Amino acid sequence: MSQASIPPVPAAPNALQRFFDGDVWYSFRSSPVAMGAAVIALICVFCAVFAEFVAPHNPFDLATLELMDSRLPPAWMEGGSARYLLGTDDQGRDILSALMYGARISLFVGLASVLLSMVMGVGLGLLAGFVGGKVDALIMRVCDVMLSFPSILIALLIDGVGRAMFPNAHDTLAFLVLILAISLTGWVQYARTVRGTTMVERNKEYVQAARVIGVTPLRIMRRHVLPNVLGPVLVLATIQVASAIITEATLSFLGVGVPPTSPSLGTLIRVGNDFLFSGEWWITIWPGAMLVLIALSVNLLGDWLRDALNPRLR
Amino acid sequence: MLVFILRRLVQSLIVMLTVACVSFMLFQYVGDPVTNLLGQDATQEQREALRRDLGLDAPFPVQFARFVGNAVQGEFGLSLRQGRKVSDLIAERLPATLELALVAGLIALSVGIPLGVYAALRRGKASSQLLMMLSLLGVSLPTFLIGILLILVFAVWLKWLPSFGRGDVIALGSWTTGLLTADGLRHVLLPAITLSLFQLTLIMRLVRAEMLEVLRTDYIKFARARGLSNQAVYFGHALKNTLVPVITITGLQLGQLIAFAIITETVFQWPGMGLLFIQAVQFADIPVMAAYLCLISFIFVSINLLVDLLYFAVDPRLRTQGKAH
Numbered sequence: 001m002s003q004a005s006i007p008p009v010p011a012a013p014n015a016l017q018r019f020f021d022g023d024v025w026y027s028f029r030s031s032p033v034a035m036g037a038a039v040i041a042l043i044c045v046f047c048a049v050f051a052e053f054v055a056p057h058n059p060f061d062l063a064t065l066e067l068m069d070s071r072l073p074p075a076w077m078e079g080g081s082a083r084y085l086l087g088t089d090d091q092g093r094d095i096l097s098a099l100m101y102g103a104r105i106s107l108f109v110g111l112a113s114v115l116l117s118m119v120m121g122v123g124l125g126l127l128a129g130f131v132g133g134k135v136d137a138l139i140m141r142v143c144d145v146m147l148s149f150p151s152i153l154i155a156l157l158i159d160g161v162g163r164a165m166f167p168n169a170h171d172t173l174a175f176l177v178l179i180l181a182i183s184l185t186g187w188v189q190y191a192r193t194v195r196g197t198t199m200v201e202r203n204k205e206y207v208q209a210a211r212v213i214g215v216t217p218l219r220i221m222r223r224h225v226l227p228n229v230l231g232p233v234l235v236l237a238t239i240q241v242a243s244a245i246i247t248e249a250t251l252s253f254l255g256v257g258v259p260p261t262s263p264s265l266g267t268l269i270r271v272g273n274d275f276l277f278s279g280e281w282w283i284t285i286w287p288g289a290m291l292v293l294i295a296l297s298v299n300l301l302g303d304w305l306r307d308a309l310n311p312r313l314r
Numbered sequence: 315m316l317v318f319i320l321r322r323l324v325q326s327l328i329v330m331l332t333v334a335c336v337s338f339m340l341f342q343y344v345g346d347p348v349t350n351l352l353g354q355d356a357t358q359e360q361r362e363a364l365r366r367d368l369g370l371d372a373p374f375p376v377q378f379a380r381f382v383g384n385a386v387q388g389e390f391g392l393s394l395r396q397g398r399k400v401s402d403l404i405a406e407r408l409p410a411t412l413e414l415a416l417v418a419g420l421i422a423l424s425v426g427i428p429l430g431v432y433a434a435l436r437r438g439k440a441s442s443q444l445l446m447m448l449s450l451l452g453v454s455l456p457t458f459l460i461g462i463l464l465i466l467v468f469a470v471w472l473k474w475l476p477s478f479g480r481g482d483v484i485a486l487g488s489w490t491t492g493l494l495t496a497d498g499l500r501h502v503l504l505p506a507i508t509l510s511l512f513q514l515t516l517i518m519r520l521v522r523a524e525m526l527e528v529l530r531t532d533y534i535k536f537a538r539a540r541g542l543s544n545q546a547v548y549f550g551h552a553l554k555n556t557l558v559p560v561i562t563i564t565g566l567q568l569g570q571l572i573a574f575a576i577i578t579e580t581v582f583q584w585p586g587m588g589l590l591f592i593q594a595v596q597f598a599d600i601p602v603m604a605a606y607l608c609l610i611s612f613i614f615v616s617i618n619l620l621v622d623l624l625y626f627a628v629d630p631r632l633r634t635q636g637k638a639h
Contacts, residue, residue: 145329145332148329148614148615148618149573149610149611149614150569150570150573150574152573152574152576152577153573153576153610156576156591156592156595157595157603157607159595160594160595160598160603161340163595163596163598164340164598164600242454246456249456249458250456250457250458250577253458253577253580254458254576254577254580254592254595255592255596256592256595256596269458269459269462273462273581276462276465276466276470277469277470279470281466281470284462285462285463285466288459288462288463291456291459292454292455292456292459295454295456296451296454299454
């Protein structure tokens with residue numbers, strides 16, 4: 001009896017528990033759109049990462065390809081085979097499997113370029129907002145010029161220059177040029193956001209206090225200001241993942257993206273486009289649908305995150 | 315006011331010079347023009363001679379000034395891939411792109427504004443909700459995918475419209491137009507719709523937001539109190555005031571249309587500047603890339619400048635501010 005009346009002392013909540021008790025998780029649980037989008041995005045990511053184990057066929061294993069099976073329609077259409085759920089392309093590759101391998105490359109390029117542009121943008125934005133003066137003016141003028149041109153044009157240009165500089169580029173180099181081209185167009189958004197928030201944080205008391213006790217500016221930026229500007233950056237990064245994936249697909253579709261040996265979703269659409277007129281729509285429509293599915297679910301997640309992290313909307 | 319115009323002019327000039335500098339660096343440091351012209355196995359003397367003839371031995375500022383001088387006259391040298399003058403290539407392709415952008419812009423405006431007004435007036439109703447959902451989808455769909463879908467439905471399945479090329483064109487002097495022949499009009503339809511969809515959704519959402527804003531203001535309430543008909547209030551009073559920002563955004567989007575035409579032109583094999591540029595990127599044809607870059611920036615900068623000046627003309631508040639200074 002006496003034992004039951006004493007409530008057990010709760011253990012200090014660890015980070016994971018705090019997250020699950022917190023507002024963000026609650027708002028996630030109460031938003032069916034966000035949960036649906038997260039489930040779809042997770043399935044896409046899972047299939048992409050574990051393509052070797054999930055995919056029914058290996059589209060790059062030449063030994064298993066049979067030309068007899070080329071251009072088969074999806075399984076439910078006349079002439080379709082149950083072995084190939086979404087049909088096959090001109091070389092007899094299973095489209096469902098090619099989608100999974102393609103999504104892996106699209107996601108890799110998208111995430112890598114967002115990461116790179118985030119590091120560049122946050123760094124330059126912190127610098128501009130914290131130091132101010134001429135440095136700030138210079139960085140912001142560069143931003144203005146970049147913003148007055150559409151990002152796809154800038155990415156194309158950087159890609160073209162990369163091609164001209166390394167005419168016999170190795171495949172890895174082609175990936176690097178592509179990632180660089182996409183991230184060099186994306187950093188501006190981060191820089192502007194971070195600069196704005198930094199200029200507000202710079203004058204707050206905790207920064208003044210840190211200055212007074214002699215913390216170096218670099219350390220103030222990193223340890224004090226940076227954690228406080230990360231909220232908007234996180235939202236921006238989520239939405240940028242979608243736009244980076246679309247930019248990659250567009251460049252690959254235009255024939256200046258990833259090398260043809262490792263086809264992304266955009267490459268698959270480009271290849272399938274040639275068969276549109278002979279009525280084989282599935283070769284190009286499935287990769288397109290996959291692309292829209294990924295972009296839409298990531299965008300919806302980003303929208304939700306913006307609302308969840310914005311205290312003014314609560 | 316004069317100060318404002320002058321400041322904007324100087325800013326535009328600086329942007330143009332920056333772009334020219336980038337183009338010049340492309341010419342200078344990416345790929346060696348001498349090797350390109352003579353081939354790999356020319357002797358050292360031949361190289362030196364050509365270098366002198368081309369003026370490549372002059373100091374940097376002199377070469378840059380020469381480049382800008384040539385660029386102003388539209389002279390960008392020879393295309394590395396086709397061996398023709400870049401200015402001729404671009405002059406040939408320019409009408410196609412401009413016509414495409416023009417038709418797309420018209421479609422975006424003439425469909426986007428009515429839809430926006432409709433969505434604002436029917437706020438909260440199922441039809442307007444559906445319209446907003448569709449517009450979200452329109453923003454998420456990449457341009458090239460919209461083009462492929464349109465080709466699949468209207469050219470492959472229904473066989474209503476052609477899906478590539480410009481069709482019959484008429485030459486008016488040096489300008490070729492496809493807008494005066496029935497075949498040309500049929501050809502421009504699908505690419506123009508593809509190109510316009512993104513701007514259309516943008517204009518629609520903008521008009522809706524502005525309209526909702528205006529409908530809340532006092533003068534609308536007053537107009538209603540005077541007993542004006544709904545039609546007079548909506549179109550005579552409200553719409554007029556929503557159009558100022560719409561004009562600005564549309565003007566700025568005209569440049570976007572020309573840039574996004576790159577993708578649309580590739581999908582529909584439309585023989586415009588965008589297709590030329592993509593081929594130049596694929597084959598690292600630096601002179602064409604540099605020329606396209608300069609031309610596109612010129613168009614962008616002039617549009618931005620023009621819109622700023624127009625704003626000045628349209629909004630009287632800005633003018634009085636200028637006088638006070």
